[in-house]
Amino acid sequence: MVINMASHTTPTPREGHSAPANSAELAQNLALVEQRILTACAQAGRSRDEVRLLPVSKTKPANTVRLAHELGLTEFGENRPQEAHQKWQETQDLPGLRWSVIGHLQRNKAGLVAECASEFQALDSLRVAEALDRRLQTLGRSLDVLVQVNTSGEDSKFGLPPQDLAQFLPQLSQFTALRVRGLMTLAIFSHDHERVRTCFQTLHTLRDQLRQNAPQGMSLDELSMGMSGDLDVAIAEGSTTVRVGQAIFGARQQTAGHYWPGVKED
Numbered sequence: 277m278v279i280n281m282a283s284h285t286t287p288t289p290r291e292g293h294s295a296p297a298n299s300a301e302l303a304q305n306l307a308l309v310e311q312r313i314l315t316a317c318a319q320a321g322r323s324r325d326e327v328r329l330l331p332v333s334k335t336k337p338a339n340t341v342r343l344a345h346e347l348g349l350t351e352f353g354e355n356r357p358q359e360a361h362q363k364w365q366e367t368q369d370l371p372g373l374r375w376s377v378i379g380h381l382q383r384n385k386a387g388l389v390a391e392c393a394s395e396f397q398a399l400d401s402l403r404v405a406e407a408l409d410r411r412l413q414t415l416g417r418s419l420d421v422l423v424q425v426n427t428s429g430e431d432s433k434f435g436l437p438p439q440d441l442a443q444f445l446p447q448l449s450q451f452t453a454l455r456v457r458g459l460m461t462l463a464i465f466s467h468d469h470e471r472v473r474t475c476f477q478t479l480h481t482l483r484d485q486l487r488q489n490a491p492q493g494m495s496l497d498e499l500s501m502g503m504s505g506d507l508d509v510a511i512a513e514g515s516t517t518v519r520v521g522q523a524i525f526g527a528r529q530q531t532a533g534h535y536w537p538g539v540k541e542d
């Protein structure tokens with residue numbers, strides 16, 4: 277399936293979100309995002325601490341991560357394993373950093389994630405779970421994982437179909453280095469907020485159903501949903517983690533296909 281990325285709302289930077297050239301601009305972008313989160317929480321009757329902001333630094337240089345770290349950010353999301361691993365290496369001197377890999381993983385890259393990441397949000401197969409677990413066991417590490425769900429039904433999206441989760445989750449118990457924390461999704465690429473909202477509602481409902489029979493010790497507290505373009509809707513629908521790139525770090529030069537390898541463009 278070919279998606280016309282021109283109609284994709286999310287990567288379009290909002291007014292006032294230019295690429296931050298310095299710390300003051302970055303701080304300003306961050307304040308705008310923080311205000312949106314606060315407003316969305318207030319409107320939903322939720323507390324601000326129920327929502328984690330995961331800044332997504334993909335395509336931005338390690339120096340941008342340094343600037344953000346000076347402003348107090350310690351968690352960063354990357355969707356490509358190689359890029360995550362490289363920035364992890366380049367920022368070894370910064371205390372307290374946590375890297376979250378949020379994009380599709382191929383088994384042969386599992387070692388990179390096992391080594392550098394604290395969290396992996398795009399688990400979608402037992403083969404990848406097995407590869408990650410094996411690497412983690414060798415390194416004596418463990419990893420928080422979220423299972424990616426394809427809530428839009430688009431062929432181009434990674435993630436398991438919602439109906440596969442009940443079978444999939446119990447099988448993860450054998451991988452003792454993986455701590456299953458919850459679910460993640462990317463909403464449909466659409467200007468139609470109600471279609472976006474439906475994706476988030478699907479994830480929330482699915483999580484509530486799965487939690488009733490969740491394997492022992494498997495917390496499904498996390499609902500990672502919402503990005504620069506739709507974080508407000510996601511928070512209204514119960515998001516516990518919003519993954520925000522462009523609204524903080526400015527527009528990306530790369531086309532969507534560059535960082536979402538599954539998305540085809542014409």
Ligand SMILES: *Cc1c(COP(=O)(O)O)cnc(C)c1O
Nearest residue numbers: 286332355503504519520521522
């Ligand atoms: C890039 C990316 C984001 C952030 O998107 P923005 O539009 O830059 O906020 C969120 N989630 C995933 C999986 C991504 O790849």
